Amino acid sequence: MIFDKHNVEGETRVNVCGVTFGGSELIIIAGPCTVESRGQMLETALAVKEAGAKFLRGGAFKPRASPYSFQGLCSEGLAILAEAREKTGLPVVTEVLDTAQVAEVAAVADMLQVGSRNMHNTALLKAVGASGKAVLIKRGMSATLQEHLLAAEYVLNAGAREVVLCERGIRTFENALRFTLDLSAVPLLKERTWLPVLVDPSHATGRAALVPAMARAAVACGADGLMMEVHAHPDQALCDGEQSLSPEMFNKAIIELRAVAKAVGRIV
Ligand code: PEP
Numbered sequence: 001m002i003f004d005k006h007n008v009e010g011e012t013r014v015n016v017c018g019v020t021f022g023g024s025e026l027i028i029i030a031g032p033c034t035v036e037s038r039g040q041m042l043e044t045a046l047a048v049k050e051a052g053a054k055f056l057r058g059g060a061f062k063p064r065a066s067p068y069s070f071q072g073l074c075s076e077g078l079a080i081l082a083e084a085r086e087k088t089g090l091p092v093v094t095e096v097l098d099t100a101q102v103a104e105v106a107a108v109a110d111m112l113q114v115g116s117r118n119m120h121n122t123a124l125l126k127a128v129g130a131s132g133k134a135v136l137i138k139r140g141m142s143a144t145l146q147e148h149l150l151a152a153e154y155v156l157n158a159g160a161r162e163v164v165l166c167e168r169g170i171r172t173f174e175n176a177l178r179f180t181l182d183l184s185a186v187p188l189l190k191e192r193t194w195l196p197v198l199v200d201p202s203h204a205t206g207r208a209a210l211v212p213a214m215a216r217a218a219v220a221c222g223a224d225g226l227m228m229e230v231h232a233h234p235d236q237a238l239c240d241g242e243q244s245l246s247p248e249m250f251n252k253a254i255i256e257l258r259a260v261a262k263a264v265g266r267i268v
């Protein structure tokens with residue numbers, strides 16, 4: 001397997017637009033769940049950059065549970081993401097839902113995100129792998145780690161080398177939170193693969209108040225970075241407001257993360 005740690009020698013870091021995943025620096029990807037408007041995206045993007053984020057996120061095409069929920073600004077959202085990149089200098093990761101969208105999303109995004117709901121979509125995995133772009137693969141909410149790694153193998157086998165994994169919580173019997181954050185996935189994945197491993201404590205918990213603590217725990221157990229949802233005004237968010245940090249909370253969370261990072265030989 002290309003993902004296998006024992007098959008590679010030397011450089012196993014993943015470089016995307018000057019941002020290095022898997023080195024001593026932890027990479028924080030932050031931004032709103034969904035691009036809702038130009039003002040919302042730009043305000044949030046500038047705030048996360050100021051607090052230390054190295055990569056911007058924001059969904060233009062959204063995989064919503066209900067067909068009646070806001071589905072994203074689609075192409076208009078991509079144009080706003082491009083403007084946010086221009087204004088902040090931060091590269092952009094955004095989700096691609098369908099093989100038919102890969103070319104359009106790849107024309108704007110620096111990194112393509114395959115979401116939890118699409119991790120098993122092998123046609124999409126092949127298409128993003130052949131797109132020439134970096135790829136972030138979320139763990140399917142009911143996928144084993146082996147299935148997560150094999151999803152990455154589809155992408156690697158299609159030609160991509162800039163590939164990053166992201167643990168985002170799984171479904172268990174516990175229903176107190178949105179998902180159960182499987183932190184043992186981090187050291188387990190890192191035992192087997194050279195691919196960098198990120199953690200998304202926002203979708204994993206579904207509650208903003210728990211995000212900073214789980215972010216610290218993720219860093220303590222060896223995560224190479226974090227994906228966190230931040231909204232300039234979480235109470236007004238059209239999607240995932242309950243789990244979105246305000247810029248103030250995000251700033252505080254990053255400051256608190258620094259001590260943990262230092263303890264495990266990393267920097268933020
Ligand atoms: C997201 O990051 O926007 C998202 C929808 O996450 P997940 O695929 O992990 O649910």
Ligand code: MN
Nearest residue numbers: 033229239240
């Ligand atoms: Mn979200």
